[in-house]
Amino acid sequence: MNDRRTDSSHNPGDGTVPGGAAGVVWRRLKEMKTVFYLLVALAAGGLVATVLPQQQHPEYYQERYGPFVSNIILRLGLDHVSTATWFLLLMALLMLSLLACTRNLWNIAQSRWRIPGADAVQEAAGRGQTEGSVSLSVSAEVALGAVRDAARKLGYRFWDVGGPEGTRCIYLCRHRWSAWGTTLAHYAVFLIGLGAVMGSLPSLSVDEYLEIPEGHTSVAEQVPAMPFQLRLNDFRIEVSPETGAVVNYFSDLSVIEAEQEVRRETISVNRPLRYKGFYISQSSWSLGEARVRVKSGAHAEELAFPLARAAEMDPHASAWGVPQEGAVAFLASGHVAILAQAFYIDARREGGEVVGRNSEVPGTPAISLVVVSGLPAREHGAGEGNGKGAWLPGRPPVSVRWAAYEPQLAQIMPPAGGGMDMPPRHVDRVPQHNLTELGFLLQGETRHTPAGDVTFLGVTESSGLGIRKDPGVPLVWVGFVGCLLGMALIFYFPLRQAYVRLTPREGRQSGCRLQLQVRGGLLSNTDQDARRLITEIETAAAHRQPRGKAQ
């Protein structure tokens, strides 16, 4: 292949490289073999990252693969291939290799871009295709015009570069800009890699998750690298009325700087907020807490019950609920406790009964409450073993049976079994007449109880925001454009060069000899192109031949 002879990008004998060990490394990096091995190694790493679940806890690998294999996985960093040192090193070597190759590809592109001199055309035409040598019955001057006509017809640009002793040398070229295609594509891939490396450096980039409840403002400690804060004014979920599926999530955000709102914008899944190089995107959402108001005379108090996805409590459930550890709330006096027994994210009343829907989408929420009054006041500072508790006679569907309100004992026992294991001295029974089961309250509903009027105010929602800053992205975009352009030039608009020599025929016969070589192009056949060019030149020559001389 003549390409191996002429392709200096992989020629170890390049005189521009430094000497010594650095020179040896540089030459090795430029070798095709090195590029190939690097590509294979990166592909193998990628394959491991594809097949092996990434970024899991060590216990996950130990459980799944056993101690020996998991030890290998963890030691080699196969649990986080994309950020493993060896993988980043391979990437860096590939980048260097690309840089080494592209330096010479630039020179090759330059040489292809330049219009060759008469000597180069004469030599190349002489080494042309077998079919690329024909005799024409017209003079070299007429043939020159015929070559021009044929070139125009087939989309070639035409350069008459002269020639010695009556010989005419012509250079034809199609898709001349494609001379830069390979160089451009390689530089572009280098830029993409550089952008990727910049984006993965923790000192330059930010990739955090921030959850803000409605009406709250983030604090600096949550994302220290973010030079501003965010306030969630409102959060809403758009649901398709036809299918009931979530269509989009919307967060009404304010950007706060020096305690002043400097910008307000509503973001959604595909519409992030961009501010000072940070992208704030709608990443997820969650319910914050269920709020209940207890009003006794002129005194009103609000209690909050944290909410969580039921999956966090029970992996087989898919709705929302009140986690056990947050299911009891006390009024300030300590004499009244309210237990949240169950929660529906969306419910309706049918004939007096509340029917809940097992949904991931908030609708009209409902909460089932039990009011416990007449409790003894909490004893602060009591020693171990003096904890006070409340035993709630559990019967289905009451799921919360026991609450202890000393901090160290603040736990809710499971519905069956576990509650009985508590030491009896911790447990005080609550008389039946102190319990008021309210059943389910839909949002906005109120019940009268001995402790006061209990109103379910509703739920607050939290917006999960992705906070990202990646200074490598502009480089990656430029790389993408360059890569596409380069590949389009290489594969779809390939450079096509034709070298033509016209030599006047010696002796009595008039006319000239045409020699031609077509080079380049990845997808089409250069022999075919040479034949087509010659046919067109012959046709054009026949048209240009003076009348009466046609043969």
Next chain:
Amino acid sequence: MSQANDGLAARFAAALPPLEEIDRAIYRAIAFGFPLLTMVIITGAVWAQHVWQRWWSWDPKETASLVTWLIYAGYLHGRRNRGWRGRTSARFAVLGFLAVLFTFAGVNFLNSLHSYGMAQRPEGVGLLEGFVGVSRLEAALTTGFFLAYLLAFLIALGGTITQAPRARAASLGVVGLGLVAHTVVLIVRTIEAQRLTFTSGYDFSLWFVWGITIIGFIVAVRGMGLALVASLPLSLLISMYGYLYFPHKGHSPLPPALQNKLWLHIHVALAIFAYGALALAAGWGCLYLLKVAVTGETATATPEPERQAQ
């Protein structure tokens, strides 16, 4: 029986185009598909940046796409600079397409952002009752185009072995009818879903098969009739995968992240044609290896230089 089989295989292998021509066909298909594959990855990255503000997440599908890209990139560099031809070329075409298949189907078994749902077979649904969620018309048309592709493949294969003069026209006609039915299925699904159905695994398998078949059809019409023999087995294989792996074939609402339709459409449309071209290359690769195995021939012609300098 064995001799008869050997005879059929030998006659089929002898009827295949010269090895140099198949080698060239492999290269042309990859050289057409590789830039498209690059565009698929790039548009996916642009889309991911737009939706998740992260252009690359090392998600299994992304990683598998990158591995596929690296395989083809390695092949193109090897061909250009090391003169890889013949069996090496054919093996790379097959290896690359195995990577494509893994990217398309294999990651469904992994925890990926691109994993398609609905892979669980509904209870009480038998193997051949897999058209759950679609109309009878669509089920009939889908069965029709599958049978048409199968018939066209058998005609093309038989015609190659027997050198029947009308086999090429007949196989093109049958596959053309199949493509019409297939296109109608895609249109019907688009009308039902009120959007281009690019988002479920079953939908994409339908489009993927359409891409492979139409590229094979175009190449066959342009002169290389055996393109149908190269491409249709893969069309049939992926049709079967779509049918069996996704028993529920109805439409499901788009999750919010998939509602950025412009990039989604560009990304998937490019993938259809990229995968189609690479499938054709793999089909040619199999035919090349078959011919070498049966006839013991090796390519002899000097490869055309593809890198030139002045």
